Amino acid sequence: METLSSVYLKCGVSWPKNFPSNAKQGQKSGSGSHSGRQQHAHGKPPLYYAIKTRQTSTQGSLQTPHSAPQLHSAMEDVRATSAWVASRSSHVLVDSAGIEKVVSTIESIPKVEWDFEGIHYFDNGPLTVQYLFVLDALNFCFWPDKDLNYDDLASGLKAALQNDKSAFDADRLQKYTGPQLRELLRWPRPLPLEDERVRLLHEVGSELERNFEGKASNLVQCCGKSAVNLVALVARHFPGFRDHTVYKGRQVFLYKRAQIFAADLWGAFGGQGYGEFKDIGSLTIMADYIVPAVLRQLGVLKYSPTLASTIESSGEIGPGTEEEVELRACSVHAVEKMRELISKKSGRQVLSVELDLWLWAAGVQCTSLQHHRTLSIYY
Structure with missing residues (x-):
């Protein structure tokens, strides 16, 4: 079992001084740092980009497969x-002892601030909300193109909006083609899952126009300052955000990109205005590629030999397969258990959003970390 600091050391980078560490000696200083382009290959949201951290001491009934969430x-x-x-997992094990060992090494956790x-x-204002919703509608599956990263999406959309404030108007979103989306992002070749990205843009534009007068800000105002309500409203009205599947005969819910939208608003607006949510602590981690890989490195998750071999050989894992569902769902459950133990240790509420950031930050600095590969619109 490794600590988070040893994950950094193994990758040849120094443990961030603002992150908890129980390995004070032998750390390399500043070697092997990575550019933002490398760090965002796995589709994390703006909340996770160029973060400044503050320290807080830690001392002291299911729906049917196609129904909308309540x-x-x-x-x-x-x-x-x-x-x-x-x-009931067959391929991924959540190791309770591993969770306890990791939590025992934690001295403090980072707080999140938006990079402006x-x-x-x-x-x-409202245009930022529109930008974030479009961004999170497209924020998935970059890995098939080794040169394409989250940075390209975020900065491309930013530039498009700066050049034309109407670029993300609902009627415009319904008309984009694949080549036009590439031109918007200034990308020279077809995007991974390009047809799906275009379809989701059309869906966002159509549904915003039909029910929210074309504005994502109106969608947010309907949630009553509740992140839970916002996640449910997004999944109810926009099927492309409806991140659920069936596992061993039972429906499983993850809602990664819907949760990211709520978390991005909270981070961007500093918990005020469009980002004011009374229940931000209700969000879970955003189950993706990086967090399961870091949890495995820490000894929190253990993989079956077959699954480990597939990941280590860069083999693809099909969406909705037992292996893929277990990787994501077990990550959510493991971090919830970590959060409960850390909260008990610290005597304060710890947000899953904070832990997601923390684990992800360790993973993105380790380009040799092997993650699973799945073609999916959900992450």
């Missing part, structure tokens, strides 16, 4: 069904 139960369903998968000078558009 407002009161969206995040309850994510937690309950992830736990259900973890209790980076690659993201921000005007502190």
Whole structure:
């Protein structure tokens, strides 16, 4: 079992001084740092880009497969069904002893602040909300193109909006073609899952126009300052965000990109205005490629020999397969258990969003970390 600091050391980079570490000696200083382009190959949101951290001491009923989520139960369903998968998993094991060992090394956790000078558009108003919703609609599956990263998407959309404030108007979103999207992003070749990206843009534009007067800000205002309600509303109205599947005969909910939208708003607006949510602590981690790989490195997750071989040989894992569902759901469940233990240790509420950031930050600095490969519109 490795600590988070040893994950950094193994990758040839120094443990960030603002992150918890129990390995004070032998750290390399500043070697092997990576550019933003490398760090965002796995589709993390603006909340995770160019983060500044503050320290806080730690001392001291399921729906049928095609139904929309109920407002009161969206995040309850994510937690309950992830736990259900973890209790029946055939390929991924959540190691309770590994969780306890990791938590015992944690001295403090980072707080998240938005980067206002980076690659993201921000005007502190409704246009930022529209930008974030379009961004999170397209924020998935970059890995098939080794040169394409999250940075290209975020900065490309920012530039497009700066050049034309109407670029993301609902009627415009419904008309984009693949080549036009590439031109918008200034990308020289077809995007991974390009047809799906175009379809999702059309869906966003159509549904915003039909129910929210074309504005994502109106969607946000309908949630009553509840992140849970926002996740449920997004998944209810926009099928492309409806991140759920069936595992061993039971429906499993993850809602990664819908949760990211809520988390991005919270981060961008500093928990105020469009980002004010009374229940931000209800969000789980955003189950992706990086977090499972880091949890495995830490000894929190253990893989079957067959799954480990597939990942280590860069083989693809099909969307909706037992292996893929277990990787994501077991990650959610494991981090929820970590959060509970850390909260008990610290005597304060710890956000899953904070832990997601923390684990992901370790992973993106390690370009040799082997993650699973799945073609999916959900992450």
